[in-house]
Amino acid sequence: MKITYILFIALCILLFPYSILAERPSLQAMIDEAEAGGTVMIPPGYYEENITIDKPLSLIGERDVTINSCENAPVVTIKSEGVQLSNVLVEQCNEDNGDLAAVYVTGGQHHLSNLEIQSSQMGIQLFEANQIVVEDSAIMGTRKENGIDLWKTNDSTIREMKIDTILDGIYMEQSHRNTIIQNVIENARYGIHLMFTDDTTIEQNQSQHNFTGAMVMEAQNVLIKNNDFSFNNQNVNSQGLLLYLTSDVVAENNLFASNRVGAFIEDSSNATIANNIFQSNTIGAQWKNSSDNSLVSNTFSGNVNDTQANESANNIIKNNYWNAALKLDIDGDGVSELPHAADPYFMALVQRIPEYQLFFQHPGITLLKQVFNGPEDELLRDLEPSMVYSGSEDGQKNDKQIILWFVGVVFILVSFIFIQKWRRSL
Structure with a gap:
């Protein structure tokens, strides 16, 4: 009887794998359930979705975390104040919208670090954002759009970035009192x-x-x-x-x-x-x-x-x-x-x-x-x-x-x- 039960469970896993995987909550659900000011540790995995962080929150990948999206929207959207995003691979595969950023940031006092961004369009866009730190990350593009794009963004720091194969490595317009330090930019x-x-x-x-x-x-x-x-x-x-x-x-x-x-x-x-x-x-x-x-x-x-x-x-x-x-x-x-x-x-x-x-x-x-x-x-x-x-x-x-x-x-x-x-x- 015990052997029959084990065989039945194994057969269910083989025949219905997606129902088993579906038990893992989406990344957006984890963000929505977290309290403001809290920390979400992202389990290892490949997440095919767009996410929006609209409250103070630390979103940190444990290891081998990839967020992928080919939708006509940023892969990651950051709003509000005081968001930390770290230890994540962001893959953007949208080919239609040239102004679309893989990571779109507005608000203030955000901290982005240890990111790897593979972008088909723009890498990171800081739009009317202030006191932002972007550091110790890499952006690989396709020469279509900018690596990091600042529009009316002030008092921010871009540090220790590796940016390659983009239109402009770091583009700043109507943005004041910013610091660009210790970056490596090639093929732009x-x-x-x-x-x-x-x-x-x-x-x-x-x-x-x-x-x-x-x-x-x-x-x-x-x-x-x-x-x-x-x-x-x-x-x-x-x-x-x-x-x-x-x-x-x-x-x-x-x-x-x-x-x-x-x-x-x-x-x-x-x-x-x-x-x-x-x-x-x-x-x-x-x-x-x-x-x-x-x-x-x-x-x-x-x-x-x-x-x-x-x-x-x-x-x-x-x-x-x-x-x-x-x-x-x-x-x-x-x-x-x-x-x-x-x-x-x-x-x-x-x-x-x-x-x-x-x-x-x-x-x-x-x-x-x-x-x-x-x-x-x-x-x-x-x-x-x-x-x-x-x-x-x-x-x-x-x-x-x-x-x-x-x-x-x-x-x-x-x-x-x-x-x-x-x-x-x-």
Whole structure:
């Protein structure tokens, strides 16, 4: 009799598995039943549903928790105040609505962490939300929409995110006093994109392999510090940093390496570009219709053209290190007595004869720059160039090679003149 009972139970499980699984409550039911201010621990599992959290609540996945939805609604909607969402994989598979976010957040004082978001559209949207923390998570997109989108969202922090294959990595519009720190953003149009946004801090981010590392437009009082804007060269208009119609921006201690343009400053004023490294870019820093800015104590090394300007006046340029400059420090104060004019001569030459790119950093080109000047309005003059190099060893090696080549050429010319005079004396 006992064996018959066991066989009957086993047969029921095999024939009616869905009725057994149906006993597990939906995730939304668990949320609805929880008290405000409580905690819901999500059991491991694959949840195919959309959820809405509209009260203060902590929703934490125990392990291996996936929330999936292909519906025309966010996979996760967060409202109210004081919601915590953590340790969850969010899968969005909707292909119809381009404005749809996998995680939609409004309200305030929410905390999102340890999330993995695989989005067919937008990753996270913060809509009129304040005092939000999004951290230690990953977003993988399809280049259709933004990774994290902020609209009228203030006093929030986005930290330690990994964002890949999206339209814009972090997009902010009419959002103020936010901090973007220690994020890694790759394969985007703009890694970080600010529009009509003030008092933003962008610090210790790595924005690489994008069309543009960061674009700051119509913004004021922005601090851009200790970031790595490198390898942003996928488009003819690519740059590490683009400042457009900005004022009072400070960009300091950043690395601009292997971009088409390291930093492009257009129609901007009162920008301070200081203590940055511009290395191995096609153009290090480019200015257009910009005045009353400062370029101070930067390092320019191994760029095809260090800097050029167009209709830009009253800019302070001093104490920069130029590896292409002739240097002479007589009194040992670390400042060269020879003023340096950053001349786009080589760029103009290459535009006329592209094959001359083969002679980049050739000592002959360096000598030609000293003889023939580019257009006067495109010259930037550093009257007090620095002797102190602060870039990588490769850049320093290039600088030493140029000096050695120059000394070698001078030595050969002097030797040739001496030999000619000696022959005539015979």
